[in-house]
Amino acid sequence: MNLYDKLLQYQSSEMYPFHMPGHKRRKDDFANPFLIDITEIEGFDNLHHAEGILKDAQDRAAALYHSEETYFLVNGSTCGILAAVSACMTRGGKILMARNCHKAAYHAAYLRGLDIEYLYPEKEDIFGINGGIHEDIVEKALEEFQDIQAVMITSPTYDGVVSNVEKIAQIVHRKGIPLIVDEAHGAHFGFHEYFPKSSVEMGADLVIHSLHKTLPSLTQTALLHVNGNRVDRECLRRFLDIYQTSSPSYVFMAGMDSCVCLLEKRGGELFESLRRNLEVFYKQTESLGCIYLANHGLMGKSGIHDFDRSKLVISARNAGFTGNQLANLLRNRYHLELEMAGGSYGLALTSISDTEEGFLRLSEALKEIDACLENKIEKNTEKSTLTIEDIVIKNEVWCRIHEALESPGESVLLEKAEGKICREFVYLYPPGIPMLVPGEIISREVLGKIRRLVREGYSVQGMADYSAEHIQVMNTAIF
Numbered sequence: 037m038n039l040y041d042k043l044l045q046y047q048s049s050e051m052y053p054f055h056m057p058g059h060k061r062r063k064d065d066f067a068n069p070f071l072i073d074i075t076e077i078e079g080f081d082n083l084h085h086a087e088g089i090l091k092d093a094q095d096r097a098a099a100l101y102h103s104e105e106t107y108f109l110v111n112g113s114t115c116g117i118l119a120a121v122s123a124c125m126t127r128g129g130k131i132l133m134a135r136n137c138h139k140a141a142y143h144a145a146y147l148r149g150l151d152i153e154y155l156y157p158e159k160e161d162i163f164g165i166n167g168g169i170h171e172d173i174v175e176k177a178l179e180e181f182q183d184i185q186a187v188m189i190t191s192p193t194y195d196g197v198v199s200n201v202e203k204i205a206q207i208v209h210r211k212g213i214p215l216i217v218d219e220a221h222g223a224h225f226g227f228h229e230y231f232p233k234s235s236v237e238m239g240a241d242l243v244i245h246s247l248h249k250t251l252p253s254l255t256q257t258a259l260l261h262v263n264g265n266r267v268d269r270e271c272l273r274r275f276l277d278i279y280q281t282s283s284p285s286y287v288f289m290a291g292m293d294s295c296v297c298l299l300e301k302r303g304g305e306l307f308e309s310l311r312r313n314l315e316v317f318y319k320q321t322e323s324l325g326c327i328y329l330a331n332h333g334l335m336g337k338s339g340i341h342d343f344d345r346s347k348l349v350i351s352a353r354n355a356g357f358t359g360n361q362l363a364n365l366l367r368n369r370y371h372l373e374l375e376m377a378g379g380s381y382g383l384a385l386t387s388i389s390d391t392e393e394g395f396l397r398l399s400e401a402l403k404e405i406d407a408c409l410e411n412k413i414e415k416n417t418e419k420s421t422l423t424i425e426d427i428v429i430k431n432e433v434w435c436r437i438h439e440a441l442e443s444p445g446e447s448v449l450l451e452k453a454e455g456k457i458c459r460e461f462v463y464l465y466p467p468g469i470p471m472l473v474p475g476e477i478i479s480r481e482v483l484g485k486i487r488r489l490v491r492e493g494y495s496v497q498g499m500a501d502y503s504a505e506h507i508q509v510m511n512t513a514i515f
Contacts, residue, residue, distance in 0.1 A: 047061060049371070050371040051367075051371045051372075051373050052371060052372050052373065052394050052397055052398075053373055054348070054372060054373060054374050054375060054384035054385060054386065054390075054394070054398065055373055055374060055375040055376075055384075055385055056248060056249045056250070056255070056375065056385055057248040057249070057253065057254065057255045058223075058224075058247075058248060058249060058250045058251045058252055058253065058385075058387035058388070058389060059248075059251075059252035059253065059254070059387075059389050060252075060387060060389040060390055060391075060394075062252075062389050062391075063252045063389065065290075065291070065294050066287060066290070066291070069287045072286060072287055072290055073285070073286060073287050074286050075283070075286075080286065083108060083110070083280070083284040083289065084276075084277055084280070084282065084284075090108070090289065093108070093289065093292070093293040093296070094106050094107060094108055096293065096296050096297070096300070097259055097292070097293075097296045098261070100296050100299060100300060101226070101234065101236050101245075101259070101261055102226075102234075102236055102237060103236050103243070103261035103262060103263055104262055104263050104264075105261070105262040105263075105269070106259050106260065106261050106262070107259065107260040107262075107276060108257075108259065108284075108289055108292055109244075109257070109258035109259060109260055109276075109280065110256060110257065110280060110281060110284040110285055110288045110289065111256065111258075111279060111280050111281060112246065112248075112256045112257070112258050113138075113140070113218065113220040113244045113245070113246040113258040114138075114140040114143075115258070115276070115279045115280055116244035116258055116259070116260040117138065117140040117141050117144060117216075117218060117244055118140055118143065118144045118147070118275070118279045119260065119272060119275040119276045119278075119279050120144075120188075120216045120242040120244060120260065120272070121141060121144035121145065121148065121150075121186070121188065121216065122144055122147065122148055122275040122278075122279075123242075123267055123268060123271045123272040123274075123275050124185060124186035124213075124214050124216060124242070124267060125148050125150055125185050125186055126185065127148055127149055128148075128149045128150070128151070129148070129150060129151070129183075129185045130150065130151040130152070130153060130181065130183050130184055130185060131145065131150050131151070131152055131153070131184065131185060131186050131187070131188060132153050132154075132155060132174070132177055132178065132181065132184045132186070132187045132188070133145070133152050133153070133154060133155065133187070133188045133189075134154070134155045134156075134157060134169050134188065134189045134190055135154045135155065135156050135157070135428050135430075135469070136157050136166050136190055136193065136427075136428050136469050137188060137189070137190050137218060137469070138190065138218060138220070138467070138468050138469070139461060139463060139468045139469075139470060139498075141188055141218070142437065142461065142470055142473060145436075145437055146437040146438050146441060146474070147438075149436060149438045150436070150437075151436060152433075152436075152437075153177060153181050153184065154430075155169050155173055155174060155177060155187075155189065156173075156428060156430065157169055157193075157197075157339060157428060158170060158338040158339035158340075159338060160197070160334065160337070160338040160340065161338075162330075162334070162351070163195075163330055163334075163349055163351050163353075163379075163380075163381050164353075164378075164379040164380060164381065165193070165195040165197065165330075165349065165381070166193045166194075166195065166197060166427075166428065167197060167337070167338030167339045167340055168191070168193075168197050168198065168199035168200070168338065168339030168340045168341055169189050169191070169199045169204070169339060170199075170200075170339040171199075171200050171203040171204050171207055174187065174204050174207050174208065175207045178207065178208070178211050184211070184213060185213055186213055186214050186215075186216060187204070187208045187213065187214075187215050187216070188215075188216040188217075188218065189201075189204065189215075189216075189217055189218070190217075190218040190220075191217055191218075191219060191222070191235060192219065192221050192222045192225075192232070192344050192347075193221070193467075194221060194376070194383070194466065194467040195330070195347055195349050195383060196221070196330070196343055196344035196345070196346070196347030196349065197334070197340050197343060197344075198222075198232045198340070198341050198342035198343060198344060199339060199340075199341055200341035201215075201217060201235045201238040201239070201240055201341075202238040202239055205238060205239030205240055205241075206239065209239070209266070212266070213266065214241035214242060214264070214266040214267050215239070215240045215241050215242075216240070216241065216242045216243075216244075217235040217240040217242070217243050217244070218244050219234065219235045219240075219243050219244060219245055220244055220245060220246035220249055220258070221246065221249050221250060221344075221347075222234065222235070222245070222250070222344065223245035223246055223247050223249060223250050223251050223258075223259070224250045224251055224307070224346065224387070224388070225344075227299065227303045227304070227307050228303075228304070228307035228308065228310075228311060230307070230311040230314075230345065231307070231344060231345070231346065232342040232343075232344055233342075236261050236263065239263075240263070241262070241263055241264050241266050241267050242260065242261070242262060242263075242267060242272075243260075243261040243263075244258065244259070244260055244261075245258060245259040245260075245261070246258045247259060247292055247295055249385070250346065250385065250387050251295055251299070251387060251388070252295055252298065252387070252388065252389050253291050253292055253294075253295040254287070254288055254291040256288060257288050257291055257292045257295075259292070260276070306388040307388060309388065310346065310386065310387070310388045310390070313386075313390065313392060313395045314345055314346065314386065314395075316392075316395065317348075317395045317398070317399050318331065318345070320399040320403070321399050321402055321403070324402060324403065324406045325354075325406055325409075326352075326354045326355035326406050326409040327350060327351065327352055327354070327355055327362075327402055327405065327406045327409075328350075328351050328354065329348060329349060329350055329351070330343065330347075330348075330349035330351070331343070331345065332345070346385070346386045346387065347383060347384075347385060347386075348383070348384035348385075348386060348398075349381055349383055350362065350374075350381055350382045350383070350384065350402065351380060351381045352380050352381065352382070353380035353381070355405075355406070355409045356409075357380065357409075358377075358379070358380060358492070359376075359377035359378050359379050359380055359381045359382045360377045360492070360493055360494075362374075362377065362381075362382045362405075363376075363377035363382045365405060366382070366398075366401055369401075370397065370398075370401040372384075372397060372398055372401060375466070376466045376467070378464075378494070384398065427464050427469050427471060428469065429471055429472075429481075429482055429485070431472060431473070431476040431477060431478075431479065431482060432476065432477040432479075433473075433475055433476055433477075434457045434475055434476065434477050434512075435457070435475040436475055437473060437474045437475050439475060440457060440458065440459050440474035440475035440510055441459065441460075441474050443459070443510050443511070443512065444510070444511045445459040445508050445509055445510050445511055446508070446509060446511060447500065447501065447506045447507070447508055447509075448506060448507060448509055449505065449506055450483055450486065450487060450504070450505060450506065450507055451483070453478045453483060453507050453509055454478060454479065454480050454483060455477065455478065455479075456477075456478050456509035456510065457475065457476070457477060457478070457509055457510040457512055458472045458473065458474055458475065458476050458477070458478050458507065458508070458509060458510075459474055459508040459509050459510050460472075460474060460498060460499055460500060460507065460508040461473060461474065461498035462486060462496065462497075462498050462499055462507070463496070463497045463498045464489060464494055464495070464496060464497075465495050465496075465497040465498075466495075470498070471485065471486065471496075472486075478507070478509070486504060487504075490504045
């Protein structure tokens with residue numbers, strides 16, 4: 037079976053998508069995308085020199101999000117992160133960056149030869165997820181490292197945790213440097229008071245949004261918003277030219293503009309409908325005994341300033357279930373596909389494209405699972421040992437990323453890698469946060485975590501050896 041046939045087969049199944057993209061396979065603007073798949077012909081502008089219809093479309097997006105300038109990204113938020121970091125930094129400069137940033141931020145650091153100082157998110161104990169980046173640690177780091185050229189954080193996190201971007205922006209701006217916010221998972225922020233405010237409104241200089249993650253737009257479509265005078269916009273455009281394809285898809289760009297127009301015309305109505313669906317869902321599941329969901333009770337703890345309630349963080353810890361077991365049960369028995377599973381929780385992503393029926397199917401499934409678990413004397417004893425410390429790890433840095441990747445190296449068995457210098461990224465994916473970064477010293481602790489995660493069935497990526505039995509290290513000896 038080829039890929040197209042497999043996709044059609046999946047589409048015709050009963051599987052309901054509690055995962056991205058945010059259109060949930062329900063938007064039918066372009067029944068035949070080949071009809072509108074063109075190149076830069078007369079009258080249709082050029083994304084790399086937008087001055088006509090594409091400039092108008094980008095300006096429309098800027099007006100919707102209240103930014104000074106907005107750029108269409110057809111290479112996803114990855115492209116926006118690469119361009120944002122590159123434009124804010126001189127080659128070899130120092131960036132202050134949250135350790136839980138997406139791998140694209142690390143790739144930008146590699147390409148620009150950057151020195152990284154890390155901000156570590158606080159630990160959230162109840163669900164075992166990343167907390168927020170507290171503004172106090174940002175201020176302390178900027179006082180300690182006077183040569184920081186830019187600050188980058190991720191807010192919201194994959195799980196919906198929002199940091200206090202407004203206060204962080206004020207602290208960063210007192211140093212006269214820009215704040216970059218990877219808000220890829222918050223493109224729906226700012227359109228309804230039920231959801232958090234957008235970092236665009238909170239003072240960030242550069243904000244990256246993945247339209248496709250939480251809104252009805254095609255996979256790979258994203259936006260980069262620019263505000264203020266702390267970023268050289270000519271430099272930013274130059275890096276966008278470098279990182280964006282020279283053949284941008286008009287299907288993608290039309291989809292982005294269509295999404296923006298939809299929010300212009302019906303945003304209030306659609307987000308109010310989503311709010312109602314979410315409120316009903318939370319009400320229907322509030323009496324669960326073994327399974328429980330994250331809510332606004334997390335706010336004010338662990339650096340969590342706000343929480344995105346469209347992210348359904350479903351904990352199975354009290355049920356004695358791992359997140360993977362919960363996700364597998366929902367998939368195989370109830371035909372509900374979650375976005376991800378980790379530790380003792382699963383993550384369901386919702387959007388304005390979700391249906392009442394979809395929410396009802398999930399709430400009924402959780403109630404049925406919960407009732408079965410409560411009636412059992414003995415619960416499942418196979419508990420996950422995954423904690424947030426397994427993902428966000430404080431490793432000792434030996435050299436910069438590019439120095440490690442561009443040095444001679446070799447592949448060694450994991451058990452022989454202790455004390456050596458890592459020469460490749462090691463991610464837990466999703467969400468794509470590095471456990472090891474090139475140039476970091478490999479400790480016995482991190483090796484144990486890698487082996488345990490592989491054993492428990494998590495997707496450990498980035499290593500040349502897909503089996504995760506070998507790891508690339510530098511030939512350099514540490515004395």
